[in-house]
Amino acid sequence: MELTELLACPSCGSSLTRIDDAFACSGCELTAPVVRGIPRFVGDEAYTESFGYQWSTFRTTQLDRDSDDESAVTFREKTGINPLDLRGKRVLDVGCGMGRFAEVCARSGAQLIGVDLSNAVEPANENLGAFPDCHVIQADIFDLPFAEETFDAIYSIGVLHHTPDTKEAFLRLPRLLKPGGQIAIWVYSAERRDLLASGLKYTYRRVTPRLNHKMLLKLSRAAIPLYSIHTKPAIGFFSRKILPTSMHPDPEWRVLDTFDDYSPRYRWRHTYDEVLGWFAQAKMTEIEALEPRVAVRGRKP
Ligand SMILES: C[S@@+](CC[C@H](N)C(=O)[O-])C[C@H]1O[C@@H](n2cnc3c(N)ncnc32)[C@H](O)[C@@H]1O
Structure with a gap:
């Protein structure tokens, strides 16, 4: 697959040609350098620095290996798509x-x-x-070069709610689909199953995204032993609410997930009604709400 077949200028929509170490637009001044083999259509990470730090630290933690297929299982659950059909x-x-689902x-x-x-x-x-x-x-x-x-x-798993505007981010995608193509997204649920834990987490988040990343990572690491308290029958019921941390059985995943919860600048939550409404507004058909919440897929007519 040649990249030039798929790319289009994000500014004017014209075709892009590879010239040495850059893609150049045939219709305007835009050039996108290719650095370490990756075409770069942005000058910096903008508000996603915490993710750059997170995925550079946990480069392979969530990749499936040998007998472990957690990412493949999660992909099927959250998109409703069998990867073999792709x-x-x-x-x-x-x-x-870092390419877990890719x-x-x-x-x-x-x-x-x-x-x-x-x-x-x-x-x-x-x-x-x-x-x-x-x-x-x-x-x-918001400016995709396709x-x-x-x-x-x-598909987009766990991403759109980390942008400044989840709905607007979603609405940028259907035009890139071929007729008959399918789209699936998973975003955080606004359903508050546990008001106290969720309220406290959002109270802590008033501060944590502003902490230095190294400091927040140290705190997330220091929280690993909380797991043994959180899993105890009586005390765990309260400790989980007061100091909510990841409950993944693998300690390294817990550090990653806890950092991922407390570090991003944006972290919106949504209901099925909202997300189903975005799919309807984008004129998708075969719209289907999946579990786990809030996962929705649809097809372009
Ligand atoms: C929680 S991570 C999820 C990554 C991956 N989908 C997964 O599930 O492992 C959210 C990702 O969304 C990316 N992201 C946030 N806003 C974005 C934007 N406007 N354009 C492209 N990527 C964005 C972040 O950089 C980050 O890598």
């Missing part, structure tokens, strides 16, 4: 992070493009390096 299809991973699709033979605004593109490019039909691009969801109707499938 073989030979052009697929866009919006906000690919790798699942690439292993199934998808022609995959991963985009991310942060420096997560560096570990993603390393993790996907073994797949010749995969490319990673540093770009912003021609209309390019992709057979688009």
Whole structure:
């Protein structure tokens, strides 16, 4: 798959040509340098610095290995898509992070493009390096450098709620789908199952995104032993509410997930009604609400 077949200028929509170490627009002045093999359509990470730091630190923690297929299982649950159905299809991973789900699709033979605004593109490019039909691009969801109707499938897992405007970010995507193509997103749920824990987490978050990343990582690491208290029958019921941290059984995942919870600048939550409404507004068909909340998929007519 040649990148130039898919790319279009994010400013004027004209085609892009590869000239030495850059993509140059045929219709305007835009050039996108290719640095360490990754086309860069943004000058910096903007508000996603914490993610650049996170994924550069936990470069491979969530990749599936041998008997461990947690990422593949999560992909199926959150998109409703069987990765095997993506073989030979052009697929866009919006906000690919270090490439956890992109790798699942690439292993199934998808022609995959991963985009991310942060420096997560560096570990993603390393993790996907073994797949010749995969490319990673540093770009912003709000200014994606692709021609209309390019992709057979688009998915975005845990990303859109970390942008300044979840709905607007979603609405940028359907124009990139081919007719008949499918789109699936998963965003945080606004359903408050545990008012106290969720209220306290958001109280702590008034401060934590402003902490130095190294300091917040140290705090997330220091929280590892809380797991043994959180899992105790009586005291755990209260400790989990007062100091909410990740409950993943793997200690390294817990550090990553806890950092991921407390560090991002934006962290919106949404209901099924809202997300189903965005799919309807984008004129998708076969709209389906999936579990876990809030996962929704649809198809372009
Ligand atoms: C929680 S991570 C999820 C990464 C990946 N989807 C996964 O589940 O492992 C959210 C990702 O969204 C990216 N992101 C946030 N805003 C973005 C934007 N406007 N354009 C592209 N990527 C963005 C962040 O840089 C980050 O890597």
